[in-house]
Amino acid sequence: MGRIKEKGTSGNAKNYITRSQAVRKLQISLPDFRRLCIFKGIYPREPRSKKRASKSSTPSTTFYYSKDIQYLLHEPLLAKFRDQKALAKKIAKALGRNEVSDAARFEKNLTPKMRLDHIIKERYPTFVDALRDLDDALSMLFLFANLPSTENIPPKFIAKCQRLTLEFEHYLIRTNSLRKSFLSIKGIYYQATIQGQDILWLVPYRFVQRTAEVDFRIMGTFVEFYTTLLGFVNFRLYTSIGLVYPPRFDLKSDEQGAELAAFQLEGKSAAENGENDDNEEMADAETNEKAQAEADKLTALADEDIESSANTQQLLDSQLETEIDSADAEAAAGVSTLDKFSSIDPTADSLLQPSPLADAQVASKLFEPFTFFLSREAPRHPLEFLLKAFGCKRVGWDMSLGEPGAYCAEDDSRITHQIVDRPDLPLPSPPTTDAEVDADEEGVVARKSNERVPGRTYIQPQWVWDCINAGQLLRPDLYAPGATLPPHLSPWVKARKGEYDPTVPLAEQQTAAEAEDAEDEDLEDVGDEEAENEDDAIEAALEEEAGGDSEDGGMDVELAHSDDESDEDKGNAPADDAEWGGISDAEEELDDAARQAREHQAELEAEALGKPLVTKTPAKGEAKKLRDQKRSQAEKEAAEDVERRKMMMPRRKRKMYEKMVYSNARKDEEAEKLREKRRKIEKKAAKGQ
Incomplete structure (x- = not known):
């Protein structure tokens, strides 16, 4: 047993x-x-x-x-x-x-000090693993960096989160690793590419935050772990590009609102020699010289064939292996070993390696030739971070927002673009007196704060985000102050076939049934407008005739009529109301004659213009019934074929197919509602013009 x-x-x-x-x-x-x-x-x-x-x-x-x-x-x-x-x-x-x-x-x-370094090394054996898990860490730390200090959130906690996040932003600015950004209801989304890994995080807006009833002990535990993780990541990122970590922090400048400018980055050679200004530029130049040379050669490979590009890539790889370590080379180039593809067969075609350096080069030169000034109402920190991450070195703002770090004042003549978020600003008015002219020649008259500076481009903040997502400079006149902005779309969502796409014209994405309904509505509107115009013309003619009789010397006598009789019943009664016996035969004959005259006039105008005669279309419901009746036999046969195939399906697959059809129909209804809303807005705008 x-x-x-x-x-x-x-x-x-x-x-x-x-x-x-x-x-x-x-x-x-x-x-x-x-x-x-x-x-x-x-x-x-x-x-x-x-x-x-x-x-x-x-x-x-x-x-x-x-x-x-x-x-x-x-x-x-x-x-x-x-x-x-x-x-x-x-x-x-x-x-x-x-x-x-x-x-x-x-x-x-006697308070024990806990260190989480060994846990970071256990959970993330490689640096790529830490980068892949950095999304939630950045979102949590940026959230706590914008929270007010309370009894549950000490000020030291918030200061540590702010310092780590600003250090991470400095690395993105120095390496031009930022790729996309999006303004949403929750906050601002950012996406960066570091060593081939796409990192996406959310930064809340800097409003007055109201802490809800949440367990801050659990959130504080996550923040404690994430601060240790981001400290490790920042150290590795800074050392990979030849910078000293942690960077020098100026507490006085930070108290005055410097934010990013409170940190002073310096290279390793500068820290060893004690020369912080001149040697820092030399160290950065030596560090980025090889990466820049590789980027230039990779961009020049576009016009060459595959064989020459493969040989050049092998030559560059051999040079980098002999001069610097492989890990530092991958960090400087932004490509991980997992993203490198090697061919097993030496005689096969060579595989082109991914080149994020090309994207970094585009990002480093997008706003490089411009000088920006940020108005007081514009969000300063996000714009400063984005502009500097995409090549701009000269960003100024109002001194009331923080004097340290500002490149120039608003009256500086070097400013090429000014970002404002207010109604349209007028041009400066010309001088009205000779005294103002003399003062203007001497340069004494000050410019008003609500007037534009000639030669300067004024744009709204959305222009910066749309240019970054598009990868090129867009037309600034579409983003002028007071203008209706184009739709701000998420760069990570691509419109599928059948869904509503705000960037595509309405005529290209609407269905045939929607187009027919829109045409019927337009014809109805045109017919109603023509009928109203003709009725107004007839009323005016009748009034002129009545006025002419009085001018001939007759006496204006108001005819007796009932109090319930409206203006329409005097001479504009419709033909459909003939059954009602309150209108005389003379008025009915006058109405029929006017209608026949209108039809004859419409025929003459159509014949003179060479266009077909537009008759009054039936109602929308009747037009829909006519279209349903005119449905072709091929569509009916196709629907019947689908029903027959559904009968041959197993029950499980048939239920799945019906759910799929139902979900697609719901999506089509939502897209149709959005297109109908856009059609009404466009029609209203056309009437307003």
Whole structure:
């Protein structure tokens, strides 16, 4: 007889462990267990059968892998958590004895310092792994960098997040790694490419933030881990381009609103020699000289054939391997080893390697020849970051926003573009007196703040984002102050076939049925307008006749009529109301004669212009019925064929097909609503013109 297997020794009962069992096994409190799981990246798991995984009669709600909890038993942070628990007992005992000084001394001297460096190295064995997991870290740190300090969020916490995020932005500016950006309701999205990895994060707007009822202890644990991660990443990024980390930070300039200008980047050679200005430029030039040479050669390969490009690429790779390490070469070029494709067969065609240096070269020269000035109402920090990341070296702003870091004032003649977010600014008015003319020649008269400077381009902030996403400079007149801006679309969403696309004209994306409905509405509008104009003309003619009789010497006598008779009943009663007996035969004959005269006049005008006669179209519902009746036999046969094929499908596939058709129909309805809305807006704008 075989050995009887005990319950709970195999299967789900052995593979999973409940949260309460894990806390008892680790001998720590529940908050410390949560912190430890966040640091180590261990999350709850969902077993297939909670009843089998649970060892009690009532199934538990939270399960973990038993191996994950076993792995936590060897974590060095457990000793730190136990030391904190012992310290808390000592402080509570001292406060119970009213020994406040001893409690403060215990908290100052005996508080254990936790370092997460070993956890970062465990979770991210390579630098590429850390870059791939940087999206959530940047979004969380940028969020806390914009939050106000409260009792749950200390000021040192916020200052650390601000320092790390600004250091990361400086690296993007120096290497021109930023690629796209988008303004959304939630905030500003940014995308950068670092060593072949696309990193996307969200930065909230700088409004007054109201902290909601959230658990800041858990968020603070994530921020503690992410600050350590971003510190490691910033150190590796700075050293890969030959810069000293951490950069020198000027606290006084930061207090005056310098932000990005509060950091002073310096090269390694400059730090060793003590010459911060001249040697820094030399170090940067030496560091980027090889990368720039490679970028120039890669851009010149576009006009050559594949064989010559392969030979040049091999030559460049050999030069880089002999001069610098392979890791530094990949970091300087922005290409990871995973993105390099090598051919197994030497006789096969060579594979072209990805060249992000070309994108970096375009980004470094997009705004390079311009000098920008940011008005007070424009968002200063996002615009400064974007302009500098895409090659602009000269950005000025109003001194009330922070004097340090500003390149020029508003009256500077070197400014080529000014970014404003206010209504249209008028041109300066010419002088009216001789005194103003003399003063203007001497240069004494000051320019008004609400007037334009001749020769300067005024644009709205959206122009910067649209130029970056398009990869080229767009027409500035479309983004002039007070102008209706073009639609600001997400650069990561591409319109599919059948969906609404704001960039495409309406005539190219609307369906045949929508086009026919639009034509019917236009014809109805034209017919109504012509009828109204003709009725107005007839009324004017009748009034002129009545006025002519009075001028001949007759007496103006108002005929007796009922109070309920309206103006339309006097001479403009429609022909459809003939059944009503309140109109005399003379008025009916006059109405018929006027209608026949209108039809005859329309025929003559159409014949003179050589156009077909436009008759009054039926109502929209009747036109739709006529189109439904005129549907071709081929469409009916196609629909019947689809029904026959559905009958031959299995039930599962038929249900799936019906769901797909239903979802597509819903998408088509949404797109049709958007096109109808755009059609009304365009029609209203055409009437307004």
